[in-house]
Amino acid sequence: MGVVEVIRHDVVIVGGGGAGLRAAIAAVEADPKITIALVSKVYPMRSHTVSAEGGAAAVARPDDSIEMHGYDTVKGSDFLGDQDVIQYFVEEAPKELTRLEHWGCPWSRNEDGTVATRAFGGMTTKRTWFAADKVGFHMLHTLFQHSLRFERIVRYDEHFVSKLLIENGAVRGVAALDIRTGNVRVFIAPAVILTTGGAGKIFPFTTNGTIKTGDGMALAYRTGVPLKDMEFVQYHPTGLPGTGILITEAARGEGGYLLNREGERFLTTRDYGVGQKAELGPRDMISRAIIQEVEAGRGIEGPYGEYVHLDLRHVGADKINQRLPFVRELAKTYVGVDPVEQPIPIRPVVHYMMGGVDTNMDGATLLPGLFAAGETACVSLNGANRLGSNSLTECLVFGARAGQAAVKVARGAGAGNEAVLRRQGEEEQARLDALRGRRKGGERMSVLRNAMNAAMERGCGVYRDQNGMRATVQEIAQVKGRYADLGLSDASRVFNTELVQALELGNMLDVAEAVAHAALARKESRGAHSCRDYKTRDDQNFLHHSLVYFGAAGPRLDKKAATLGCWVPEERKY
Amino acid sequence: MSETETKTFVVTRFDPDRHAEPTTQSYEVPVRSDWKVLDALNYIKDEIDPTLSHRWSCRMAVCGSCGMNVNGQPKLTCKDSLAQYGDSVRVEPLANFPVIRDLVVELEGFLEKFKQVKPWIIRAKEKAVTEGTYSQSPEELEAFRQFSMCINCMLCYAACPVVANEPDFLGPAAIAIGHRYNIDSRDEGAHERNQVFRGEGTVFSCSYANECSEVCPKHVDPAAAINQAKFMAVLDWAQSLVLPRGGEEK
Amino acid sequence: MSLAHPDAMRSTRPEPTRTAPPFRPDYTTPRMRRYLLFDATGFLYLLVGFVVLRAIWALSSGSEAWAALLRDFQNPLYVIFHALCFVSVIFVGVRFFRLFPKAQPPRVGPLKPPPGPVIFALLYTVWIGVTIVFAAILAGVWP
Numbered sequence: 001m002g003v004v005e006v007i008r009h010d011v012v013i014v015g016g017g018g019a020g021l022r023a024a025i026a027a028v029e030a031d032p033k034i035t036i037a038l039v040s041k042v043y044p045m046r047s048h049t050v051s052a053e054g055g056a057a058a059v060a061r062p063d064d065s066i067e068m069h070g071y072d073t074v075k076g077s078d079f080l081g082d083q084d085v086i087q088y089f090v091e092e093a094p095k096e097l098t099r100l101e102h103w104g105c106p107w108s109r110n111e112d113g114t115v116a117t118r119a120f121g122g123m124t125t126k127r128t129w130f131a132a133d134k135v136g137f138h139m140l141h142t143l144f145q146h147s148l149r150f151e152r153i154v155r156y157d158e159h160f161v162s163k164l165l166i167e168n169g170a171v172r173g174v175a176a177l178d179i180r181t182g183n184v185r186v187f188i189a190p191a192v193i194l195t196t197g198g199a200g201k202i203f204p205f206t207t208n209g210t211i212k213t214g215d216g217m218a219l220a221y222r223t224g225v226p227l228k229d230m231e232f233v234q235y236h237p238t239g240l241p242g243t244g245i246l247i248t249e250a251a252r253g254e255g256g257y258l259l260n261r262e263g264e265r266f267l268t269t270r271d272y273g274v275g276q277k278a279e280l281g282p283r284d285m286i287s288r289a290i291i292q293e294v295e296a297g298r299g300i301e302g303p304y305g306e307y308v309h310l311d312l313r314h315v316g317a318d319k320i321n322q323r324l325p326f327v328r329e330l331a332k333t334y335v336g337v338d339p340v341e342q343p344i345p346i347r348p349v350v351h352y353m354m355g356g357v358d359t360n361m362d363g364a365t366l367l368p369g370l371f372a373a374g375e376t377a378c379v380s381l382n383g384a385n386r387l388g389s390n391s392l393t394e395c396l397v398f399g400a401r402a403g404q405a406a407v408k409v410a411r412g413a414g415a416g417n418e419a420v421l422r423r424q425g426e427e428e429q430a431r432l433d434a435l436r437g438r439r440k441g442g443e444r445m446s447v448l449r450n451a452m453n454a455a456m457e458r459g460c461g462v463y464r465d466q467n468g469m470r471a472t473v474q475e476i477a478q479v480k481g482r483y484a485d486l487g488l489s490d491a492s493r494v495f496n497t498e499l500v501q502a503l504e505l506g507n508m509l510d511v512a513e514a515v516a517h518a519a520l521a522r523k524e525s526r527g528a529h530s531c532r533d534y535k536t537r538d539d540q541n542f543l544h545h546s547l548v549y550f551g552a553a554g555p556r557l558d559k560k561a562a563t564l565g566c567w568v569p570e571e572r573k574y
Numbered sequence: 575m576s577e578t579e580t581k582t583f584v585v586t587r588f589d590p591d592r593h594a595e596p597t598t599q600s601y602e603v604p605v606r607s608d609w610k611v612l613d614a615l616n617y618i619k620d621e622i623d624p625t626l627s628h629r630w631s632c633r634m635a636v637c638g639s640c641g642m643n644v645n646g647q648p649k650l651t652c653k654d655s656l657a658q659y660g661d662s663v664r665v666e667p668l669a670n671f672p673v674i675r676d677l678v679v680e681l682e683g684f685l686e687k688f689k690q691v692k693p694w695i696i697r698a699k700e701k702a703v704t705e706g707t708y709s710q711s712p713e714e715l716e717a718f719r720q721f722s723m724c725i726n727c728m729l730c731y732a733a734c735p736v737v738a739n740e741p742d743f744l745g746p747a748a749i750a751i752g753h754r755y756n757i758d759s760r761d762e763g764a765h766e767r768n769q770v771f772r773g774e775g776t777v778f779s780c781s782y783a784n785e786c787s788e789v790c791p792k793h794v795d796p797a798a799a800i801n802q803a804k805f806m807a808v809l810d811w812a813q814s815l816v817l818p819r820g821g822e823e824k
Numbered sequence: 825m826s827l828a829h830p831d832a833m834r835s836t837r838p839e840p841t842r843t844a845p846p847f848r849p850d851y852t853t854p855r856m857r858r859y860l861l862f863d864a865t866g867f868l869y870l871l872v873g874f875v876v877l878r879a880i881w882a883l884s885s886g887s888e889a890w891a892a893l894l895r896d897f898q899n900p901l902y903v904i905f906h907a908l909c910f911v912s913v914i915f916v917g918v919r920f921f922r923l924f925p926k927a928q929p930p931r932v933g934p935l936k937p938p939p940g941p942v943i944f945a946l947l948y949t950v951w952i953g954v955t956i957v958f959a960a961i962l963a964g965v966w967p
Contacts, residue, residue, distance in 0.1 A: 801927030
């Protein structure tokens with residue numbers, strides 16, 4: 001066994017995207033003496049926060065109110081969101097976005113110098129702050145550049161955290177593969193925050209980049225922390241066919257129409273529950289509407305399956321260039337369509353996981369010392385369906401809160417037994433060394449990945465049914481079995497991306513298992529989970545969060561009550 | 575339906591534990607007409623040779639991971655169409671950067687230069703969150719907006735002949751981001767940054783090749799930023815002669 | 825393999841693994857060749873500098889020395905040299921002028937630069953105007 005390097009910090013943050021960077025900044029500001037390890041498998045500016053386009057929501061206008069934002073979010077969540085969490089969120093949202101503006105974020109402006117807002121799905125008024133149509137890019141780069149001011153945030157870029165280190169029932173650090181050298185490094189800290197994003201890559205068609213493999217979720221899950229509400233997977237209505245590249249909801253916010261094969265604006269001519277809001281209805285309803293149109297034979301055939309049209313021609317070149325320049329560029333580059341002249345082909349694609357690591361409002365999990373925030377966590381802010389532009393703000397609000405809470409834990413904690421933790425790190429080094437370039441396996445990575453993707457697409461699509469979900473549960477278990485026999489070819493130590501992919505695949509299979517099991521157990525339709533066998537919402541039996549616990553013989557399911565509040569569940573109609 | 579044809583990819587390979595210096599390896603890839611270069615590289619990794627290492631993530635030209643030299647030109651491989659190339663395509667790591675492995679280059683040098691220009695808002699006194707946002711007109715935003723679009727893909731560094739010859743030169747992206755903050759109406763740190771601009775990494779090393787702006791996939795136009803920065807750095811120097819305590823903000 | 829400076833984009837921290845030296849950009853594209861030519865004209869201006877020094881010395885040494893200088897300028901080599909300089913000044917001037925508008929900062933205090941076409945008009949007017957004035961003076965036509 002080799003000697004692993006041991007590095008001590010006060011807090012370890014895994015993942016350097018919107019939530020991770022915000023947590024790091026909050027942590028160093030909370031205590032002038034502590035140091036933070038920001039451990040990310042990619043350089044922070046590559047984090048998938050960068051691809052978000054539309055905007056971030058917070059009350060800004062005088063005709064808006066905290067209560068309205070709260071109500072919209074609760075209703076959008078199909079009444080499964082925890083109302084105490086939502087209350088805190090809508091109060092903090094304007095402060096966080098203002099803080100980001102102070103740090104240099106180039107929010108788009110009104111003529112009078114105030115921050116501009118745009119309309120977004122499921123929001124009763126304009127409260128989405130935006131930066132042209134590249135809000136995630138601007139937010140991430142602002143956070144990253146601001147974080148460079150702090151010498152006490154120490155970055156360990158291109159380090160893949162493959163194991164949580166536990167001592168006496170508490171998390172005391174992480175073991176991370178230094179992708180550059182192939183060596184495992186042990187980071188000892190009394191508090192660890194998981195901010196690794198979601199897991200869209202378990203599906204074949206997703207807006208997500210290749211790095212969204214649910215690493216933090218899997219780490220927590222395997223250590224005994226339950227994953228909450230995993231069945232709720234958001235399908236963004238407007239992704240490009242084939243690549244799945246995101247075309248922002250803001251395109252509809254600026255007036256875009258959705259048209260079927262007959263050129264009909266089907267959200268207004270047929271009843272899909274969105275009422276007057278039409279294209280600005282919540283995402284789950286719009287995605288369902290599009291699938292129903294396609295199933296009724298009114299979709300348009302294409303090389304990558306059927307799609308419908310997003311028509312921006314009437315919005316005009318000026319407004320498109322001013323407010324949707326990136327949309328124009330994406331459509332031209334990836335589907336060869338200029339939205340000024342032609343409608344854009346789109347279809348629903350997986351975009352966001354409402355579910356994640358079960359945490360309280362502080363981001364704390366049931367495992368002492370372990371926190372999670374952002375898309376990785378399920379606080380739960382978004383319940384069964386997330387409103388667009390809430391998640392970027394979520395990263396800021398709960399990233400900050402988790403950072404502050406982690407510092408409190410770090411201050412009170414003891415030093416940790418270095419020998420015990422080092423030995424765990426050495427075991428991890430041995431495990432990875434054995435895995436690297438393991439030729440004797442018979443299974444191929446791309447084959448297993450495709451099998452997992454196909455199973456998830458079949459069983460956990462926009463519409464699900466019990467038979468399909470049952471089959472998916474079995475298929476995922478089968479692929480997991482085959483994964484144990486994975487063959488690897490690259491024996492190099494330096495920058496071995498095949499090894500990283502193998503670890504990511506393992507994480508994805510664990511997350512996929514949780515999603516499939518949770519979906520099968522929820523015998524109702526709520527928010528993004530639409531079950532053909534149980535078409536209505538059942539508040540009597542299912543107004544609760546689902547929990548999935550990892551088990552060697554298969555997952556164990558449980559439930560957790562949703563925190564109700566002043567907003568009483570009602571029929572969700574717009 | 576996109577048709578398939580076969581193209582040959584000549585790809586740089588380098589493993590420091592095995593090779594004294596980089597070599598190349600050829601792969602025959604069945605490509606679809608709507609593919610980008612990255613699709614071919616991923617096909618190679620998934621179906622032909624899993625030992626090929628390359629960086630990529632978003633595949634929509636916004637994360638900046640996948641910069642490489644294709645047929646001698648720095649490109650974002652997720653955005654670069656294969657259709658424009660003939661039967662043989664050469665894929666190399668980004669020029670001007672030390673090569674870690676295959677198509678993966680060392681980025682720490684860039685991050686050091688980036689940090690030197692202090693890419694954050696510098697103010698004598700920060701505003702409290704309770705006081706709300708700074709007022710900034712659409713015009714003031716437009717002044718620096720273009721320079722804030724940099725995704726740190728480093729194609730500009732790979733293209734720049736000065737970066738190739740002068741290791742101290744700050745380089746296009748770093749200067750562009752420093753300049754972006756200098757002309758942001760909310761910032762008061764121009765004097766500090768201009769000192770960096772006149773320092774070791776001096777902006778005056780730029781000799782107007784304009785290659786950076788030619789290759790930039792986000793139309794940031796770093797050449798414009800660098801040359802604007804030269805002018806403002808001189809003004810700042812002149813101002814500091816007159817006001818020796820170190821000039822006021824612009 | 826053509827390499828750049830061995831320290832190009834090198835980090836100050838010690839290398840965790842051995843890297844291969846940086847590849848250098850492609851200098852053979854038409855665009856790059858124009859740039860290299862642009863930079864190379866600097867050598868011509870160096871030579872012009874020596875000619876100017878000689879001319880100044882000739883001026884201060886009296887009309888005979890000056891006449892000798894003007895006779896030398898009739899030499900075909902000098903004519904070719906001056907023609908090359910003329911062409912290169914136009915080449916560099918046009919290239920530089922094309923860059924000039926985007927090199928203007930958005931604001932200096934209350935002052936904003938005029939729009940691109942106005943800048944072009946000003947630059948070319950002054951350039952051509954000065955050229956005409958000097959040509960007239962040297963040809964003895966004016967004043």
